[in-house]
Amino acid sequence: MAHAHSHDHDFHHEQGSELSEMQLRTRAIETILLEKGYIEQAAIDELIETYEKKIGPRNGAQVVAKAWVDPKFRKWLLEDGTAAIGSLGFGGRSGNHLVALENTPSLHNMVVCTLCSCYPWAVLGLPPLWYKSAPYRSRAVADPRGVLKDFGIELPKDTEIRVWDSTAELRYMVVPMRPAGTEGWSEEKLAELVTRDSMIGTGFPKSPKDLK
Amino acid sequence: MNGGQDIGGMDGFGPVQPEPNEPVFHSQWEKRAFALTLAAGVAGGWNIDMSRFARENRPPNEYLTMSYYQIWFAALEAMLKERALVSDDEIAVGQALKAPKPVSCILRADDVARVLYHGGPTERETKTKPAFKAGDRVRAKMMNPVTHTRLPRYVRGHLGTIDRVIGCHVFPDSNAAGAGENPQWLYTVRFDGGELWGADADPSVTVSVDAWEPYLLPA
Amino acid sequence: MAYDQHDHDRFELSETQLRVRALETVLTEKGYVDPAALDLLIETYETKVGPRNGARVVAKAWTDPPYRARLFKEATSAIAELGYAGRQGEHIVALENTPKRHNMVVCTLCSCYPWPVLGLPPVWYKSAPYRSRAVADPRGVLKDFGITLPKDTEIRVWDSTSEIRYLVVPMRPPGTEGWNEDKLAELVTRDSMIGAGLPKSPKDVK
Numbered sequence: 001m002a003h004a005h006s007h008d009h010d011f012h013h014e015q016g017s018e019l020s021e022m023q024l025r026t027r028a029i030e031t032i033l034l035e036k037g038y039i040e041q042a043a044i045d046e047l048i049e050t051y052e053k054k055i056g057p058r059n060g061a062q063v064v065a066k067a068w069v070d071p072k073f074r075k076w077l078l079e080d081g082t083a084a085i086g087s088l089g090f091g092g093r094s095g096n097h098l099v100a101l102e103n104t105p106s107l108h109n110m111v112v113c114t115l116c117s118c119y120p121w122a123v124l125g126l127p128p129l130w131y132k133s134a135p136y137r138s139r140a141v142a143d144p145r146g147v148l149k150d151f152g153i154e155l156p157k158d159t160e161i162r163v164w165d166s167t168a169e170l171r172y173m174v175v176p177m178r179p180a181g182t183e184g185w186s187e188e189k190l191a192e193l194v195t196r197d198s199m200i201g202t203g204f205p206k207s208p209k210d211l212k
Numbered sequence: 213m214n215g216g217q218d219i220g221g222m223d224g225f226g227p228v229q230p231e232p233n234e235p236v237f238h239s240q241w242e243k244r245a246f247a248l249t250l251a252a253g254v255a256g257g258w259n260i261d262m263s264r265f266a267r268e269n270r271p272p273n274e275y276l277t278m279s280y281y282q283i284w285f286a287a288l289e290a291m292l293k294e295r296a297l298v299s300d301d302e303i304a305v306g307q308a309l310k311a312p313k314p315v316s317c318i319l320r321a322d323d324v325a326r327v328l329y330h331g332g333p334t335e336r337e338t339k340t341k342p343a344f345k346a347g348d349r350v351r352a353k354m355m356n357p358v359t360h361t362r363l364p365r366y367v368r369g370h371l372g373t374i375d376r377v378i379g380c381h382v383f384p385d386s387n388a389a390g391a392g393e394n395p396q397w398l399y400t401v402r403f404d405g406g407e408l409w410g411a412d413a414d415p416s417v418t419v420s421v422d423a424w425e426p427y428l429l430p431a
Numbered sequence: 432m433a434y435d436q437h438d439h440d441r442f443e444l445s446e447t448q449l450r451v452r453a454l455e456t457v458l459t460e461k462g463y464v465d466p467a468a469l470d471l472l473i474e475t476y477e478t479k480v481g482p483r484n485g486a487r488v489v490a491k492a493w494t495d496p497p498y499r500a501r502l503f504k505e506a507t508s509a510i511a512e513l514g515y516a517g518r519q520g521e522h523i524v525a526l527e528n529t530p531k532r533h534n535m536v537v538c539t540l541c542s543c544y545p546w547p548v549l550g551l552p553p554v555w556y557k558s559a560p561y562r563s564r565a566v567a568d569p570r571g572v573l574k575d576f577g578i579t580l581p582k583d584t585e586i587r588v589w590d591s592t593s594e595i596r597y598l599v600v601p602m603r604p605p606g607t608e609g610w611n612e613d614k615l616a617e618l619v620t621r622d623s624m625i626g627a628g629l630p631k632s633p634k635d636v637k
Contacts, residue, residue: 134273142214142356220539220590221567225559228575230622234553236477241451246476246551247469248455255463260594264541280542280557282447289454298457306453312461321467328475331517334594362592364539366566378522378595398593409567417586419566422593 051126059090060123060173061194064205065187067100068178077175078102085123095122097170101162101201108159109174110147110201112140113166120171124196131200141165151202174201181208213265213358216272220366221409245285254319258291260332261388265360266291336395338380342425344399348374349431352401352423360388363427367419370407371431375400375420383424396424476551484515485548485598486619489630490612492525493603503527506598510548520547522595526587526626533584534599535572535626537565538591545596549621556625566590576627599626606633 033039063085067074077084081098085091091098098120101109113119114137119127130136139147144161148154155161164172176198182190192211197203219225237243253263266287268275275283292298295313302309319327344350354369355361362384378398386394405417458464488510492499502509506525510516523545526534538544539562544552555561564572569586573579580586589597601623607615617636622628 134271217540219559219563222559222563225563228555228558228560228564228572228627230553230555230576236481236551237473238554239448241448243473243477244451244455244469247472248451248458248464250472251464251468252458255458267541276559280554285447285451285454289450292454292458297461297463298454302457303450303453306449306456308457308460312463315463318463318465319468320465321471324468324471324475327518328472329517331519331521332594333521335522362540364590364592366539378593381522381593384593398595400589400595402587414568414570414586416582416584417569417588419588419590421590422595424593 051121055121056125057123057194057196057199058191059088059125060120060196060199061191062088062187063090063100063123063173064175064194064199065190067175068182068190069187074175081173090122092122094118094171095120098122099170099172101164101172101174103174103176103201105177106158106160107162108155108201109162109164109172110140110144111164111166111172111174112137114138114141115165115167118166118171120173122171123173124199128196147202151197153202153204173199175199176205179205179207213268213360214356214365215268216270216275217268218365219276220364242281245281245288249284249288251319252288252292252297254317254327255315256291256295256297257316258295259387261360261382261384262291262390263287264384265388268360334382334395335379336382336393338395338397340380340397342377342397342399344374344377344397344425344428344430346374346376350374350399350401350428351431352421353427353429355427357385359385361385361427362421363423364421366408367401367403367421367423370403372401372403372407372420375402378422381424383426385424385426396426398422398424399428401428476546480515480546481550482548482619482621482624483616484513484550485545485621485624486616487513487612488515488525488548488598489600489619489624490615492600493607493615494610494612499600502600510598515547517547519543520545520596523548524595524597526589526597526599528599528601528626530602531583531585533580533586533626534597535565535569535586535588536591536597536599537562537588539563539566540590540592543591543594543596545598548598549624553621556627561627572627576622578629599624601630604630604632 030044034041063077066088067077073084077100081100082091082096084100085095085098101111103109117127117132119131136147141163144163145155166172176194178190179193182193193206193208195203195205198205237246267283270286278286289303293300297313299310349371350373351371352363352367352369355363376399378400380395381398382393383396386392399422400420401423402418402420405413405419406415408419455464455469459466488502491513492502498509502525506523507516507521510520510523526536528534542552542557544556561572566588569588570580591597601619603615604618607618618631618633620628620630623630
């Protein structure tokens with residue numbers, strides 16, 4: 001009987017032996033699907049290229065930077081995320097129903113998908129492993145302050161924390177607060193401060209001194 | 213804790229698979245693990261609620277893929293190490309490397325029959341009166357302790373009926389945490405299948421749990 | 432993929448075997464356990480305490496109405512009359528199956544089971560499929576055991592969350608009039624005392 005996982009003595013999955021089994025199986029499936037004409041090689045390659053290189057958190061950083069400098073865009077973003085983000089050329093798969101969440105001094109937003117890994121691909125690319133894994137998925141809804149601690153963050157006791165469990169097709173992105181000391185900065189320069197984690201709600205943007 | 217052990221109502225495990233003519237133990241090591249757990253419990257001085265917590269207290273993916281006695285054995289190791297009675301390096305070489313700590317009692321062969329026959333009754337005297345009586349409607353609390361509890365998730369927040377007032381018994385939530393026996397009134401609470409599982413549930417099914425008073429609110 | 436304890440167990444075996452042996456050695460060397468006590472514990476549950484005990488309780492309940500009454504009033508003492516008592520059976524409640532009501536016992540959270548009358552629980556009782564489904568779909572579980580009850584039979588599932596231990600008293604099979612307790616006890620299966628089975632019928636015991 002084939003086992004989907006190896007049997008390391010510590011009951012953890014041993015990366016080495018698991019990898020080769022998965023490599024073989026993926027290669028086998030890909031070959032069969034190609035041979036049967038169900039998929040096209042070039043399309044597979046393009047999909048990988050798109051999400052490895054073309055779509056990523058730099059998209060979301062652009063959105064946030066624009067919201068920081070342009071009050072009309074900010075208002076539009078918070079009222080109709082899909083349209084506002086779409087106007088910058090970002091959208092499509094996992095970006096059809098985007099909602100922007102505004103962090104304020106009294107309110108901190110955090111996004112999770114407890115049931116799987118729903119994530120706003122259009123603005124953030126593919127989710128990191130920690131976002132898709134059990135520790136974050138299980139604890140974000142029960143103990144968000146504990147999770148923030150894992151990220152080295154402690155918020156004031158009276159900050160409201162809103163956790164958003166992405167159970168439908170709505171995808172959430174957090175608009176963090178603009179760091180102090182960035183008056184007059186260009187959108188491009190501001191975008192460099194916006195981290196991926198700050199748009200999930202598990203981090204803050206960088207501060208000007210981090211950018212030396 | 214909301215761990216891998218709290219699986220009432222969880223899906224995906226497949227059919228129940230009884231083994232015909234199943235032996236009591238499936239291997240030599242299982243027998244030893246079983247006996248060691250019972251005997252070391254006497255020396256180690258932990259209570260059954262602590263044992264149960266030690267078994268549950270691991271990542272759910274491990275709990276759900278370890279066999280029954282693997283879990284028992286892992287919990288035994290953890291409890292012994294917690295109390296500095298054995299260490300990892302001793303287990304690694306299979307030899308005592310440090311002098312034993314004094315323990316108040318060990319289980320001798322001559323004690324076995326008597327100790328097993330006596331067991332560990334949990335009913336305790338009390339001067340308090342039970343808050344509920346048979347027939348009362350109660351609501352299981354919404355509570356999510358990270359420590360040991362015996363209120364399964366599938367009943368929390370649900371409305372049930374007191375089936376029976378059982379008596380005053382050691383309270384596992386306290387006992388497992390080393391906070392003393394703290395005996396509480398214990399009840400059998402019965403829930404309609406529909407209450408637990410929804411409108412599509414089998415109307416002929418009811419489910420009961422035995423719940424201590426701190427788990428319950430008047431409905 | 433159906434969850435299979437035993438396949439998984441085979442792979443982990445040698446490491447666990449070694450650790451168990453190692454721990455036993457360490458505990459013995461330190462004087463924390465007595466090897467003779469260990470052997471006796473194993474022998475007790477391998478050979479002395481088992482479902483034959485519960486079968487005797489049930490057979491007596493079938494033939495002795497005052498005993499039956501005592502059993503349902505206060506099972507722990509009624510069972511102790513037959514010499515069965517102790518660990519994991521300090522507080523037993525007997526559950527009566529009737530034509531209208533079928534009882535089923537589970538421990539969703541671990542494996543609580545009435546040792547003095549049934550011995551140690553079988554692997555299926557302790558495993559995820561039973562623990563997860565008994566409370567949600569008892570009829571589905573009974574189907575896994577080849578049993579279909581009438582739609583209007585009430586099914587009471589008892590989740591053993593405390594130290595109370597439950598023993599199902601199945602209904603006496605028809606065609607056993609005049610049978611003595613010993614012969615009746617042969618019909619009482621372990622599964623029928625958990626509520627995952629029914630007793631054998633006279634023709635099964637030819």
